[in-house]
Structures are given as structure tokens and as C-alpha cells.
Amino acid sequence: MNDPRKMKRLLNRSALLLTAAGFLTLPLATSAFAGKEGVFLSDSVYFTLDKVTLSAGAEDGSLRFSLELNNNSKSTVDFNQYGVKVIDTNGVSYTAKLSEKAAARVKPNETGTFKFTSEIPADLNPGQLKVDIFEWKYNSMREIGALSVEAAMESGQTVLQRADLNLQELDSTYADDALVTAQLGNSYKVYKDGAWNIFTDLILENLSSATLKLPDGLDYNLQDSKGLTYSAQFVKGAGLSLLPQQPVKVTLQAAVPQALDAGRSALLFSPKGKVKTTVLGSLNLASSFINGKIGDHAEYPNADLNGLTISTSWAAASKQSDGLHLQANVTLMNKSDGIVAIPDLSASFQALRGGVAVTSTDNSVRTAYLSPNESTTFRYSGVLPVGLNTDSLQLVVLEKQAASGTSQQGSGQAEPASSKQTSALPVLITALAGAGSGGEVSSYAAAQAYTIGKPFPLLSSSLIDSNIDVSLVEMGMSENSDFGYKTVIAKYKLTNKGTSSLTIPEFQTDLTSAKGYTYSGVRQSSVAKEIAPNTSYVLNYSYMLPSNEKGDQLALNLYDANRMAIGSYQTAVQSLPTEGAVSLYPFNMNVKDYSVSATYNKDSSYAYRLRLDLDVSRTEQVITDTNFSKLAFEVVDAEGRMLSSQTMNFTGQQKIMSGVQFIDFGNIKNEQLNDDVSINLYEVVSTPNGDAKRLVKTLKM
Numbered sequence: 001m002n003d004p005r006k007m008k009r010l011l012n013r014s015a016l017l018l019t020a021a022g023f024l025t026l027p028l029a030t031s032a033f034a035g036k037e038g039v040f041l042s043d044s045v046y047f048t049l050d051k052v053t054l055s056a057g058a059e060d061g062s063l064r065f066s067l068e069l070n071n072n073s074k075s076t077v078d079f080n081q082y083g084v085k086v087i088d089t090n091g092v093s094y095t096a097k098l099s100e101k102a103a104a105r106v107k108p109n110e111t112g113t114f115k116f117t118s119e120i121p122a123d124l125n126p127g128q129l130k131v132d133i134f135e136w137k138y139n140s141m142r143e144i145g146a147l148s149v150e151a152a153m154e155s156g157q158t159v160l161q162r163a164d165l166n167l168q169e170l171d172s173t174y175a176d177d178a179l180v181t182a183q184l185g186n187s188y189k190v191y192k193d194g195a196w197n198i199f200t201d202l203i204l205e206n207l208s209s210a211t212l213k214l215p216d217g218l219d220y221n222l223q224d225s226k227g228l229t230y231s232a233q234f235v236k237g238a239g240l241s242l243l244p245q246q247p248v249k250v251t252l253q254a255a256v257p258q259a260l261d262a263g264r265s266a267l268l269f270s271p272k273g274k275v276k277t278t279v280l281g282s283l284n285l286a287s288s289f290i291n292g293k294i295g296d297h298a299e300y301p302n303a304d305l306n307g308l309t310i311s312t313s314w315a316a317a318s319k320q321s322d323g324l325h326l327q328a329n330v331t332l333m334n335k336s337d338g339i340v341a342i343p344d345l346s347a348s349f350q351a352l353r354g355g356v357a358v359t360s361t362d363n364s365v366r367t368a369y370l371s372p373n374e375s376t377t378f379r380y381s382g383v384l385p386v387g388l389n390t391d392s393l394q395l396v397v398l399e400k401q402a403a404s405g406t407s408q409q410g411s412g413q414a415e416p417a418s419s420k421q422t423s424a425l426p427v428l429i430t431a432l433a434g435a436g437s438g439g440e441v442s443s444y445a446a447a448q449a450y451t452i453g454k455p456f457p458l459l460s461s462s463l464i465d466s467n468i469d470v471s472l473v474e475m476g477m478s479e480n481s482d483f484g485y486k487t488v489i490a491k492y493k494l495t496n497k498g499t500s501s502l503t504i505p506e507f508q509t510d511l512t513s514a515k516g517y518t519y520s521g522v523r524q525s526s527v528a529k530e531i532a533p534n535t536s537y538v539l540n541y542s543y544m545l546p547s548n549e550k551g552d553q554l555a556l557n558l559y560d561a562n563r564m565a566i567g568s569y570q571t572a573v574q575s576l577p578t579e580g581a582v583s584l585y586p587f588n589m590n591v592k593d594y595s596v597s598a599t600y601n602k603d604s605s606y607a608y609r610l611r612l613d614l615d616v617s618r619t620e621q622v623i624t625d626t627n628f629s630k631l632a633f634e635v636v637d638a639e640g641r642m643l644s645s646q647t648m649n650f651t652g653q654q655k656i657m658s659g660v661q662f663i664d665f666g667n668i669k670n671e672q673l674n675d676d677v678s679i680n681l682y683e684v685v686s687t688p689n690g691d692a693k694r695l696v697k698t699l700k701m
Contacts (some may be wrong), residue, residue, distance in 0.1 A: 037152070039133050039145035044072040047133055047145075049152035050113075054126055055162035055181070058266035058282035061122040062164045063149065064099070065131060069112040079104040079112060082135050086118040087146065089128045094118050096131070099207060100177055117164065117179070122284075125159065126150035160184075161288065163269060163281030170271055170280060171215050179207040180214065180242065182269065182281065185249065186301050187288040188426035189262050190396050191350045191357040196260070198222060199235070199426050200252045200267060200285065201301060206242035213241055217272045218280075222254040225264035229275050230254045232267070236401065236425060249303060251425055258355070262289050290429045291394070300332070301427050302399075305343065307336020308370070310397070312430035313377065317390045318445070318568065320510070320518045320557070323383040325565050326432070327459070328395045330378045334370035341369055344400040346424055347380040349432075352392045358382035360564070362459075365466060379459040381565040393432040398424035444514040447555040450569035455495075456558065458567045463560040464505045467498035468531070470558070473538070474585040476683075477551045477573040478695035488543040488551065488573060489629070489685055489694040490521070491585050493622060495536040504531055504539075506561040511543050511571075514553040519543045522687040526627040536622040538586065540629055540685040542692030581615070582696050584631070584683055586622045587650060589696075590615040596679065596701050598668075606668040608635055608644070610679060610699070616658045624651050631656055632684045632693065635665045638676040643668055647684070677701045 038046040051066040063086055071077045086094040096118040106112035120129070129149040134141040161184035167174040185201030206212045220232040237250025252267070262285065269281040292298060294315050300308035315328040326349050334340045350357040360380035370376060384393070401424060448457070455469040464470075474491040488511065496502050509521035521541040531537045545551065551573035558567045576582060581590035593613040598606050610633065628650055635643040644665035649655045678700055682693040 037147050038070075039147060041077070041144070042073065045077055046070050047147065049131055049147040049149070051115075052126075052149055052152045052157075053160060054124075054129070054149065054153070055160040055164070055183070056122040056284075057161075057163045058268075058284040059122060059279070060282070061120045061124060061159075062162070063094075063118045063120055063129065064164075065116055065149070065152070067114045067116060067131065067133075069106050069114070071106045071108060071110055071112070074108050076108065077106045077112075079106060079114060082133060082144070083141065084114075084116060085132050085134070086120060086149075087130050087132045088120075088124055093132070094120050099179060100209070119164075126153055161283055163267075163283050165218075165269055165281050167212065167215060170217055174212075174215075175208060175210070177208045178212060180212060181205045181207060182283065183247075184267075184283045184285070184288050186290050187262070187285050188290055188396070188429055189256075189260075190348070190426050190429075191355060192348075194355065195255050196258050196355075198232075198254050198256050198260075198262065198265070198285075200232070200254075200288065202250050202252065203247050204237075204240075204242055204250055205247045206244050209244055211241050211243055213239065219270045219272045219275060220252055220254075221268045221270065221275045222256060222285075223266045223268055223275075224256075224260050229268070230256050247303075258353075262286075290426075292428065292430045294430060294432070294434060296430070297333075298428065300343070302343070305340050307334060307338070308340050309333045309335055310428050312395055312397075312428070315395065315430070315432055315435040316568075317393075317432065317435040318447075318512070318555075319386055319516055320512055322518075323386045324388050324390075325381070325383055325557075325568075326390075326393070326395075326435070327379070327381045327565060327568075328430075328432070328435075330380065330395075330397055330428070331375055332370065332378075333375040334372055337372055339369045339371055342366065342376060343427075345378050345427075346398050346400060347378070348396040348398065349380075349382040349384060350394050350396055351384065351388050352394065356384060356388070357396075358384060381459060383563070383565075390435045391433045393435075395428075395430045395432055396426055397428040397430075399427045400424045444512060444553050444555040444570060447557075447568040447570045450556070450571060452571070452574075456567050456569060458558065459565070463562065464507065464566065465498070465502050467496060468502055468505065469493075469495040469497060470507070471495075472556065472569075472571065474583060475556075475571060475573050476576065476694050476696070477545070478682075478693070479547060480693070484547050486545040486547055486549060486551070487692050487694055488519075488545060489683060489692060490541050490543070490556070492539045492541065493536050494531060494539060496531045496533050499533050501530045501532050504528060504537065507566070508559040508561070508563065509541050510557050510559075511545070512555040512557060513549060517546075517549075518557075519545050522689055522692070524627060524629075525686045525688055528623070528625060528627065531623075536620070538622050538624060538628065542685055542687055576696060583619075584629070584650070584696065586618055586620045586624065587656075588615075588617050588619055589631075589656065591697065591699070594699055596677075596699075601666070605666065607664055607666040608668060608677070608679075610663040610665070612661045612663065614656065614658055614661065616656050626652060630684045632682040633663055633665070634680045634682065635668070636678050636680060643677070 036048045038048050040046040048068045053064045055062050084096045096116040099117045100115040127150045130146040132146045133144045163182045165180045167178040183203040187200045221229040223229045232252040232254035235253040265285045267283045297309045297311045300310045313329045313331040318325045346361045348357050348359045360382045362378040455471045471493050473493045477488045479486045511519045524540040554571050556569045556571045581588040595611045597609050632647045634645045681697040685692045
């Protein structure tokens with residue numbers, strides 16, 4: 001694949017080895033001034049090395065540097081009398097070519113700067129390289145000295161993953177100095193639009209003195225460890241004009257097989273249709289793939305947002321009846337001294353094994369900018385098949401791109417409207433291993449601790465207005481022995497904190513036991529449409545649970561109307577007091593005294609009359625309309641058979657009030673009249689599945 005390129009490099013090496021064979025012993029460079037080595041021609045004329053950049057591609061590397069000729073003498077010095085090459089610790093030489101035209105004659109008290117580039121093997125490090133300077137003497141070379149590449153590099157500078165593209169090799173109409181570097185940014189493997197794709201960010205820089213465009217005859221291909229290639233296209237930056245010395249970020253996308261080993265892949269730059277025979281440059285992608293952990297912080301990969309960091313700050317997973325529920329928080333932090341714009345983010349939960357992904361958005365209302373040291377958190381949730389394990393799951397965070405027109409690049413250069421755009425590009429991938437215990441946990445273990453009566457800290461949803469607080473104010477359970485199940489009735493208070501009426505949101509709920517069993521909630525049949533400002537409204541939901549469920553460890557899960565999780569909270573049913581007042585939120589009801597008597601009717605039937613002395617008080621001013629729950633009284637015999645019943649309301653006519661009240665139960669047959677009768681008091685909620693009843697008190701005869 002790379003034979004023509006390797007052959008050219010070997011020829012260059014051989015020529016220099018032949019001409020430099022007699023100069024293997026090099027004089028040491030000396031200090032020219034503080035912090036720099038120098039090779040001296042005289043006390044007042046010397047060479048120094050500056051602006052050294054070492055880059056490595058998949059096969060070849062390159063060394064770029066500026067050689068400075070410092071002339072402090074009284075005479076002009078002609079650089080044409082000297083030559084430059086790069087040597088390694090094994091004595092192998094590599095050609096150094098001028099990359100920019102410059103005047104050869106350096107006048108007295110001036111410094112001449114000569115920029116060079118040299119093609120070297122990709123596995124050489126700075127400590128193995130020197131820039132060698134020699135003098136031409138009648139078709140021969142006289143060694144002068146060498147300068148250390150490592151010593152000239154700035155502290156902390158690393159070897160860049162970059163390919164140097166000489167555009168003249170592709171198209172002879174380009175100038176000699178038409179050199180573009182492609183520095184490797186981040187790479188991401190993402191399941192998108194029904195296929196696996198690799199996205200790779202590149203930083204392109206035009207090293208010439210004139211504006212350039214990448215030629216149409218340049219192909220981009222991804223190559224796997226088997227030598228198979230996959231075509232890549234620009235999804236950001238196609239057709240971009242490259243201004244001199246102005247780096248810009250572009251993104252390539254290639255569809256790849258699921259089994260592709262991303263860690264052993266390379267990006268190849270080749271003449272169109274010649275990827276098998278000619279490679280102009282290549283980049284090893286192994287170290288560029290992003291796969292962070294929960295809690296890791298990374299710089300946001302956009303030069304325009306300098307100082308912004310991104311992290312998956314929290315994630316949780318829980319198995320439920322309809323799948324594996326995932327939640328994750330992504331936090332942006334501005335660590336710069338200036339104001340930073342907040343990018344438009346979305347997310348996707350993807351499984352590494354198999355083509356499965358689910359997208360998620362956070363439509364919370366937030367400011368457009370972050371001040372210094374300010375942060376904002378995006379909250380995402382999704383449901384994947386229950387058989388998956390979090391060890392094979394990832395969260396992909398994507399930044400939405402401009403759909404048309406122009407978009408600003410890192411250099412401030414506008415991107416042409418003709419540039420192909422995609423809806424969103426990845427900026428972070430986080431492994432979700434550890435989000436649960438062994439890959440997943442029960443919904444109860446993953447749920448947040450919660451205090452009843454407090455507003456839920458809901459994940460944002462476009463379907464629930466941020467001015468509405470939702471809280472659980474009561475949750476009671478009773479057993480229906482005739483049918484072998486228990487009923488839980490939960491009451492939710494909705495409070496409008498805004499200044500105008502708001503639509504009561506459609507949200508769904510379920511309860512999950514510590515063992516992972518899930519019980520769906522059923523909303524009351526009739527609900528008001530709106531809630532006025534500065535008021536509260538109560539909603540009832542009922543749940544059917546098995547008779548062996550204690551209800552002491554339940555996770556209450558809330559979803560918006562699109563079944564997107566917006567919160568999960570640890571709860572437990574509230575026990576009923578044996579004496580004193582019973583809570584029927586927003587009312588407290590205390591049976592101070594009662595008695596039951598029987599009367600004979602003319603139709604030969606009997607009736608029971610219940611005399612109740614009640615104390616009913618409202619604990620909180622919330623709206624209770626005709627849709628509110630009711631209180632049912634059922635007369636049952638010793639076998640639990642219902643003999644008669646009556647229903648009373650908390651509002652309107654026949655409402656429960658403080659004081660003495662009489663309730664009559666008719667149509668009791670003679671054989672049913674006995675002293676072993678009880679009257680059960682139930683709270684009743686009308687649902688689409690029928691009445692849901694919760695036993696709140698039993699009155700014995």
C-alpha cells in the first residue's frame with residue numbers, strides 16, 4: 001500500500017548517507033544565550049533552533065522547525081553556503097526541505113529565519129533527533145555542528161498526531177509551498193441512522209502564504225487492521241477555504257462494520273481512486289477514540305468554547321418491566337475568565353453489541369451563556385431492552401449543527417452554504433459501566449431518597465412546565481381479600497408557581513419493589529384542564545400490588561407523556577393510626593364517637609343507622625372539586641360479605657362535615673341481621689379500570 005512512499009523515503013536517506021559518510025563525528029553545540037543551543041560559525045555568527053514541531057502519522061512522521069541564522073558581525077552572511085539535514089541516534093540522515101521562501105543573505109545585526117520540514121519515521125521521538133548543519137565546500141560537506149530537537153521543543157510539548165499533505169504531489173498546478181497539515185482530534189464510534197459510524201475531528205492548517213482549498217482529487221479512507229478501507233466524507237467543513245496559518249476544525253464520517261476494531265484503524269489521504277497504491281499521508285486513530293468514565297472531565301472539543309469542560313457527572317440504570325431505564329447528567333463548566341456560549345446538546349444511549357440506540361433531549365429553559373466558574377447540567381433518560389447490561393452501554397453526547405447557511409469555524413472563517421451538514425456531531429462518549437451493581441440495579445436501589453410532601457426534583461421535560469411543582473402528599477395501602485391483591489392510592493399535589501394559568505400535565509407513574517417488580521399507576525378518571533396561578537391541585541393514582549407486598553421499599557417512578565423518565569424516588573406506604581385522626585389529604589377525619597342501631601321496615605326488611613360524631617378539618621388549601629376522592633361506607637358481616645353501602649363526598653352536597661351525622665343502610669334481609677357486623681370506611685377513587693378503594697377505618701358493632 002505504501003511502497004511508492006517508502007521507496008521515495010529510502011532514496012532520500014541513501015543519497016544523504018552517501019554524501020555524509022565521512023562526517024559521523026559531530027561537534028557539540030554550545031549555548032548561544034539562555035535557554036537555547038547554538039552552533040557557531042564565529043563568535044558573532046551562530047545558528048539556533050526554534051518553533052520545533054514533531055508529528056507522527058500511521059506510517060510516516062514529520063519534523064518542522066525554524067533555523068535561525070543570527071548575524072551579529074559586520075559582514076553579510078550567505079545561507080546558500082550551508083546545508084541542513086536531520087539525523088537520528090543511529091546516524092541515519094533525512095532530507096530537510098525549505099517549506100517557505102526566504103532571502104538567503106542575512107545582513108549585519110539581523111537574524112534570518114529559514115523554515116524546514118523533514119519526513120522521518122513515525123516511531124522516532126524528540127530525544128533521538130538532531131538538526132545537523134554543514135558547509136558546502138567544492139561539492140563536499142564540512143560538518144559544523146548539530147542542534148538537539150528535544151532541547152528546542154517547548155516544555156510539555158508532545159508529538160502531534162498529524163499528517164503533512166503536499167498538495168503539489170496531488171495536483172501540479174499548486175505552488176511548491178502548498179502544504180496543509182491535518183492534525184488528529186477526537187474520534188468517536190457512534191450508532192447513528194441505523195449503522196455504525198466513525199466520526200473523526202481534524203484540525204487543518206494551511207502552511208503556505210496563500211488561501212487554499214483541499215483539491216477534489218483528494219480521497220479520505222478509513223482502513224482497518226485487515227487492510228480493508230471504508231470511504232469517509234466531510235460532515236463539517238467540506239469545501240472550506242483555508243486561510244494561511246489559520247487552523248480550522250473539520251469532521252469526517254465513515255460508515256463501518258460493527259466488528260471493526262477502532263483501536264487498530266487509520267485514516268488515509270490518497271489521490272482519488274488510488275488508496276491501494278498511493279498514500280499521501282496517514283493518521284493512526286488508536287489514541288484518538290473517546291470513551292471516558294462517569295465523573296471524568298474533558299475539555300469541550302471546540303476552539304470557540306475555550307475554557308469549557310464537559311463531563312458525565314452522574315448516571316444510573318434500573319431494570320423495570322418495560323426495559324432497562326437509563327438516566328445520565330451531563331455537566332458543562334466554564335473555567336475560563338470570560339463568558340462562554342452554551343452549545344445545543346442532545347444525547348443517545350447506545351449498546352456496543354448490537355444495533356440498539358435511543359435518543360434523548362433536555363429541553364429545559366436555560367440561559368444562552370455561562371459566566372466564569374458557572375455550570376449547567378443537561379439531564380437525559382432512555383429505555384433500552386431489558387436484556388442489556390450497562391457494561392456494554394455508552395452515553396453519546398452530540399452537539400447540534402447548523403442545518404443550512406453558514407457556520408462559524410474556529411478561525412472565524414464562515415463555512416459555505418454548500419457544505420454538507422449533519423443534524424448533530426458527537427462531542428463526548430462515556431462508558432456506563434458502573435452505573436449499576438453488576439451492570440444494573442433495581443429501581444429502588446437507583447432511586448433518590450425522598451421526603452413525602454417535598455417537591456420532586458424532576459428531570460426537565462418539555463411536557464411539564466417548569467412553573468409546576470409536583471409532590472407526593474399521601475400514599476396508603478389496603479388489602480382486597482376477596483380478590484387477592486392490595487391497592488395503593490397515591491395523592492400528588494400540583495402547585496402553579498407562575499403568574500398565569502397552566503395546563504395540568506399528563507404524567508405517568510409506576511411503583512417498583514426492591515425485588516424489581518413493577519406496578520403501573522392508573523390516573524383518576526376526571527381531571528381539571530388547568531390550574532390557576534398560586535394554587536394547588538390534587539391528583540389521585542391507584543396501583544394494584546400482590547397480597548404479599550409489604551410496601552415498605554417502593555420506588556416511585558415518574559414519566560412524561562412520551563414515557564421518558566423524569567424522576568425516581570424511594571418511598572413507602574404510610575401506615576394508618578389505630579386511634580385518632582386519619583389523613584385523607586387535604587382533610588383529617590377523626591371519629592370521636594359512633595353507634596349503630598337497627599330498624600324494621602314495612603317491606604319486612606331491616607335497616608342499620610350509623611350515628612357518627614366527626615371532627616373534619618382541612619390541613620391545606622388545595623383545590624378539591626367533584627373529581628376528588630369519595631368516602632364509602634360498607635356494611636359487612638362476619639364472613640366479609642357486603643350487606644349494604646353508602647357514599648359521601650368531601651365537597652358539595654352530602655359532604656362529610658364536623659359534628660353528628662346519620663347514615664342509613666337499607667335492604668338488610670332478616671337472616672342477615674346479627675350482632676357480628678362491621679362498617680368499613682374506604683377512600684374511593686374513580687379510574688378507567690373501575691373504582692379503586694383504600695380501607696381507612698373499621699367500625700365494629
